[in-house]
Amino acid sequence: MIENLTSSRLCLITIAAQLDIRNGSQGAGSVYGSRTPALFYNTNDTTTASPGLKHPAKAVFLQHNYPRNSLLAAGVNKYSRSQVIAKRVLYKRKPTGAIAINAPAANKTVEVKGAKNGGSRVIAAAKAPRFYAAEDVALPKKNRKHAGVAKLRNTIVPGTVLILLAGRYRGKRVVFLKQLESGLLLVSGPFKVNGVPLKRVNQAYVIATSTKVELDATKIDAQLNDAYFARPKATKKAATEEAFFEGEKKKEPLAENKVALQKATDKVILEAVNKVEHLRQYLSAKFSLSKGQAPHALQF
Amino acid sequence: MSRLYAKGRVLGFKRAKRNQRPDISLVQIEGVKTLADTEFYLGKRVAFVYRAKREVNGSKIRCIWGRITRAHGGSGAVKARFRNNLPAKSFGASVRVMMYPSRV
Numbered sequence: 084m085i086e087n088l089t090s091s092r093l094c095l096i097t098i099a100a101q102l103d104i105r106n107g108s109q110g111a112g113s114v115y116g117s118r119t120p121a122l123f124y125n126t127n128d129t130t131t132a133s134p135g136l137k138h139p140a141k142a143v144f145l146q147h148n149y150p151r152n153s154l155l156a157a158g159v160n161k162y163s164r165s166q167v168i169a170k171r172v173l174y175k176r177k178p179t180g181a182i183a184i185n186a187p188a189a190n191k192t193v194e195v196k197g198a199k200n201g202g203s204r205v206i207a208a209a210k211a212p213r214f215y216a217a218e219d220v221a222l223p224k225k226n227r228k229h230a231g232v233a234k235l236r237n238t239i240v241p242g243t244v245l246i247l248l249a250g251r252y253r254g255k256r257v258v259f260l261k262q263l264e265s266g267l268l269l270v271s272g273p274f275k276v277n278g279v280p281l282k283r284v285n286q287a288y289v290i291a292t293s294t295k296v297e298l299d300a301t302k303i304d305a306q307l308n309d310a311y312f313a314r315p316k317a318t319k320k321a322a323t324e325e326a327f328f329e330g331e332k333k334k335e336p337l338a339e340n341k342v343a344l345q346k347a348t349d350k351v352i353l354e355a356v357n358k359v360e361h362l363r364q365y366l367s368a369k370f371s372l373s374k375g376q377a378p379h380a381l382q383f
Numbered sequence: 384m385s386r387l388y389a390k391g392r393v394l395g396f397k398r399a400k401r402n403q404r405p406d407i408s409l410v411q412i413e414g415v416k417t418l419a420d421t422e423f424y425l426g427k428r429v430a431f432v433y434r435a436k437r438e439v440n441g442s443k444i445r446c447i448w449g450r451i452t453r454a455h456g457g458s459g460a461v462k463a464r465f466r467n468n469l470p471a472k473s474f475g476a477s478v479r480v481m482m483y484p485s486r487v
Contacts, residue, residue, distance in 0.1 A: 238487070248483045254385050287484035371385045377414030378389055378482050379423035 095159045232266035238291040242298035242355070245270060246290040246370045246383070252279050254369040258296050258352050265309045273349035273356070276366045281345055283312055292383045294365070297355045304344060388479040389413060391429070395474050397455075397462060405468045410451070412480055415459035424451050426486070429463050430479045451480065 151170050153161045162170070188208035195204050239245070243259045245268070257279050260269040268286055272279030356362045372378065390413045397407040410429065415421055431447040439445065449465030463478075 236486075248387055248481070248485060253387055290482065290485050290487050369385060371387060372389065373386075375414070377412075377420075379415060379420050383487055 233286050235262050241300040242296040244292045244294040249288045254371055255279050256366050260303050263309050269307055271348055273352045274345055290383050302351050388481045391478040391480045393473045393476050393478055407462050407464050408469045409455050410461050410463045410478055417459055418454050418457045420459055421454040421461050427451050428481045431469055
């Protein structure tokens with residue numbers, strides 16, 4: 084790699100290395116700096132654009148998933164400014180005109196009634212903050228990390244009987260319905276059998292048994308998703324002084340449509356459960372370890 | 384009953400002959416006698432449950448949580464790291480090895 088560099092680059096690298104030793108190395112800065120070109124070459128040309136581009140700036144400006152330049156030493160890039168620009172292959176691309184920049188929001192002038200009120204008010208488009216801190220405090224960076232969706236274990240299949248290991252229903256044997264978009268498992272007792280309602284459960288807190296209920300995955304209502312289990316947002320005005328002193332709120336009964344959905348889902352499960360001998364009793368019994376049983380030796 | 388955990392005993396701290404490292408405790412799990420058996424328990428959460436005189440959050444029972452990190456030796460003992468180090472009073476005391484996070 085070093086052989087391909089021009090002699091001038093090599094000189095720059097050695098100079099940079101010397102400076103590093105004297106000044107103490109600095110971190111690599113951005114190759115592009117803070118310049119944002121006003122005229123962009125648009126990505127209607129798909130032949131040179133690389134697939135999988137999601138960031139809008141990338142789609143317009145970079146058009147590829149790899150950086151065009153790289154840092155050899157502090158202040159010394161592999162390619163010169165003109166070389167990087169040449170890499171953009173502009174001769175092949177057609178400029179499609181400037182990207183529409185949204186006009187900044189204008190101040191609003193509002194008419195005000197009243198003889199002594201001055202006739203009109205100017206409402207600024209950007210509202211002045213209510214509070215100015217005395218000292219500049221560094222804000223922590225926003226976390227942009229998102230945990231991926233957990234991969235479903237191959238032992239867990241719609242209809243598998245699962246043992247819940249933690250939570251209010253620990254020890255209960257329960258039927259697995261499907262994995263939701265968040266990665267959580269949708270599960271039902273059935274409610275009549277062991278009191279476990281339609282519930283979301285994390286895969287890590289579940290043991291998959293080899294017992295399976297013959298369940299048609301398509302028969303599970305499409306309504307059952309993460310949004311179905313979202314908690315209803317409490318109204319702000321509900322927090323009155325009286326309520327504060329009263330203590331806990333009364334628990335509201337479950338919505339009728341949810342009760343109906345529970346019954347409908349369980350009906351399908353129970354049809355399959357009743358076909359197998361002892362399966363209903365199995366589901367109503369709780370799992371527990373007894374003396375001499377070590378989990379690592381058990382075959383679930 | 385409804386036990387959903389394996390029983391274990393705290394053997395002591397990780398140590399050499401004359402120095403000990405209290406951040407890691409050694410645990411012996413009932414029924415686990417070989418190195419191969421310990422593989423199931425790696426990563427499992429462990430609870431050291433103990434009683435105290437003063438009530439905290441409405442209970443006199445307290446708990447220190449931890450996780451099993453690796454095997455110790457070839458006879459089924461296991462190393463566990465707790466959120467707060469176990470007190471030396473815990474040597475010989477019982478510990479609950481939960482079955483979660485489950486990989487089964």
